[in-house]
Amino acid sequence: MGDRMNFIGNLGPLIDGKTGEVHEGGALKSRIRRRAAELAVEGILGGDRVALAYGNSPELLIDLLALWERHACAIPLDPGLPASEVERVLQHAEARMLLSPGRTQRLRDSSRREAGEALILYTSGTTALPKGIVHTFEGLASKFRALTENIEAASWKTVLCLLPMHFGHGLICNCLWPWLASRGLVLFPSNDLEVFSRLGEAVDRYRADFFSTVPSIWRWVLHTGAAAPRMKTLKRVHCASAPLDEPLWEQANAWTAGAPVVNVYGTTETAGWIAGTAPGERPEDGSVGGGWGCEFQVREAREGVGEVWARTDALMKGYLGRPEMTAAVLRAGWYRTGDLGRLDDRGRLHLRGRLDDVINKAGLKIYPDDVEEVLKQCAGVADVCVFGEPHPLFGEEVAAAVVLKGDALSRVQSWCDGKLAGFKIPRKWYPLKEIPRNERGKVSRRRVLELCRG
């Protein structure tokens, strides 16, 4: 599906899902080359890092590939991030430029340049030490090859994207992989409820063969009774980024009427999808199938369940500027995922939860430490513990137990606006007299959750 030197050789058309406007692959190739020439005039060199703050739009993909034509590195950002977080990420990445709709912002005349870096995906920029996951051209080319070898997509013509394009799942797997291999790509605004409510119509309108999802999209589509497609164009649907339980999987399969819903496993560190169930496989909680260009080991297992380690050529180079954090998860070519699971006798993976406290809200990952660090800066907060609370649609919701220092809770809540991205702001608040700690002063988020929920 393309190597480092020729990602744009076989582009499919891009279609605006809302308006139906079509950008043909040939014209896109010309636009990308023109844009690459403009970036050259701006002084962008191989290895330079450039941030892209677009929503889901053709411009994001055009600028990203124009940067790749220059062998420069793209940093796609969530356009909904607060300014303070964007600033922190730009500083951390030493980005030379920030490109956004109709705007080119030069940030520095020169920057650290690392040959071979293609993409940096920030999973957190809230704290003083943002977490930027670096992928190389070679790694991404390897990812595209692995997906082509493992997913039966030869007959696909058109793919829909409903997911945010600044994340690995949406960008690398749902968009770039099929689009760079000549499939038409229909772009919708990310997480748009209007799109979800008319998903069946969208599938029919564009005669879509494929789209990927997160479980909360299915919960919403099914909860609101959104009509299923009437035509039988769909060939396959993926679901990833959060656990898909058996009843939801069954219902999603019924909605797609014959197109198998495949439960897929991947992380941003592995450039997205690394395993998936076989089409038509019987739904089962935690089952994510066999590896796609990836080997798995389960280490330190008790009764067969232990931490999942993954080895793939598409593995990240590391966390930008965080060698200790990188060394903690990359060992001799293996990546420790932090997920718990077991391998069955056919080498297929079954996930059983997480080792850490990362909150998974509708497929978006939130680090409690990041939210706590921001809240601790609020004068009205004496102590805080942030944790994930079960939610019927999102899987988990961000909750905060707070010890107030005189301030009203509503003032603490207002204080978060503009300092945290909307999805990271706690929606459930529990004022406490104190946050329980163990004898070593450590907080158990699980214990706080139990205490708050009575």
Next chain:
Amino acid sequence: MESMEDRLKKIVRSVFNLGPSGSLDGLVYKDHPRWDSLGHIQLILSLEKEFRVKFSSEDVVSVRTLEDIASLLRKKGGQAS
């Protein structure tokens, strides 16, 4: 007995953490930092529970203001009004 409008305001304040006296003036879906798509989902779920109504996929995308919601709840009748 509390009016439907007051119950609606109470839920909106609770879902968006606006505090008991927080202003609801000019609150419009997608124009307020807390009323994003995830906030909208939470609001719809809370309204369904409080008023014992069910919103269709079309209802969900037709409401953008508190007035729109109040009008929809009146149409739904029953415990909503």
